[in-house]
Every structure is written in C-alpha cells, then in structure tokens.
Amino acid sequence: xxxxxxxxxxxxxxxxxxxxxxxxxxxxxxxxxxxxxxxxxxxxxxxxxxxxxxxxxxxxxxxxxxxxxxxxxxxxxxxxxxxxxxxxxxxxxxxxxxxxxxxxxxxxxxxxxxxxxxxxxxxxxxxxxxxxxxxxxxxxxxxxxxxxxxxxxxxxxxxxxxxxxxxxxx
Numbered sequence: 715x716x717x718x719x720x721x722x723x724x725x726x727x728x729x730x731x732x733x734x735x736x737x738x739x740x741x742x743x744x745x746x747x748x749x750x751x752x753x754x755x756x757x758x759x760x761x762x763x764x765x766x767x768x769x770x771x772x773x774x775x776x777x778x779x780x781x782x783x784x785x786x787x788x789x790x791x792x793x794x795x796x797x798x799x800x801x802x803x804x805x806x807x808x809x810x811x812x813x814x815x816x817x818x819x820x821x822x823x824x825x826x827x828x829x830x831x832x833x834x835x836x837x838x839x840x841x842x843x844x845x846x847x848x849x850x851x852x853x854x855x856x857x858x859x860x861x862x863x864x865x866x867x868x869x870x871x872x873x874x875x876x877x878x879x880x881x882x883x884x
Contacts, residue, residue, distance in 0.1 A: 754835035756806040762794050763787060763843035765813055767855050784844040784852055787884060797840055816853040823866045831871040838878045845883035
C-alpha cells in the first residue's frame with residue numbers, strides 16, 4: 715500500500731504575509747568606500763634570521779638540548795625572495811634585514827615608526843626566525859618578544875594605517 719500524497723498542487727507557503735512579493739533588492743553600495751585606498755606608499759619590512767651567534771645565553775635555554783645556538787635556518791633566503799617578488803609586484807617598497815641583534819631590531823622598528831607616514835597606505839612586517847611558544851622570537855644574540863615589536867606600531871604616525879604582521883617561526 716502506498717502512502718497518501720499530501721501535496722495538492724497548491725503553493726507550499728500557505729501564509730502570504732511572510733512571503734516576498736517583489737524580488738530581493740540589494741542595498742546601494744558606494745564602490746569608492748568599499749576598498750581601502752592603497753595608492754600611497756606601501757612598505758614591507760623583512761627581519762630574516764639565518765644564523766645565530768654562539769653566546770652563553772643559548773646554553774641556559776632548556777628548549778635547546780645542547781649548548782649550541784639554534785641551527786641556521788636553511789631555506790629562509792628562498793622565503794625572502796618569494797616575499798620580495800610578491801610584494802614588489804604589488805608595488806611595495808621592500809627592505810630586508812638579515813641577522814640583526816635584539817637591539818638592532820628594535821632600533822630599526824623605532825626608526826621606521828617615527829618616520830613621517832602621512833603618505834603611507836599600509837605596512838607589512840615579516841619576521842622569519844626560530845622561536846618558542848608564547849611569542850618568544852630569536853634574534854642573532856638571543857630572544858625578544860613579539861609583543862615588544864607589535865606595541866611599537868601602536869599609535870603615533872601609524873595609528874590609522876593598516877598593519878599586517880607575518881611571523882614564520884621554525
């Protein structure tokens with residue numbers, strides 16, 4: 715025996731008060747306001763740590779099983795080349811810093827942040843290094859915290875400028 719059919723050919727919605735009688739209309743969109751203006755200067759700062767100094771600091775770190783500093787980052791220069799190619803094609807001014815100390819990194823960041831950025835559209839910072847969980851990154855001579863870098867970019871000349879941070883830690 716077949717079940718009885720409950721469809722009688724009438725429309726599915728028997729309550730027209732909750733039906734749309736006209737097609738859905740999209741709101742008007744001002745395309746000039748939809749996208750951020752990137753016609754000004756764009757910067758990519760790359761902090762690339764390849765080698766690490768033999769310092770007594772690395773002997774005290776339990777993360778490392780020997781007294782040696784972290785191993786060199788093989789392949790990181792290819793990553794830098796790829797970043798350079800992509801961001802240069804997007805008309806970014808690319809600056810690469812290799813194997814800086816903790817103090818040097820913070821000096822570069824401070825100098826960059828204090829520049830006049832009235833003609834800057836956006837800033838991208840790429841940090842390629844070793845590190846530990848919790849935001850600890852490695853400079854040539856020891857660790858520094860990612861938060862120390864990020865806070866330098868808050869406020870000041872960069873307050874209304876988009877900033878993107880790319881961190882590759884191996």
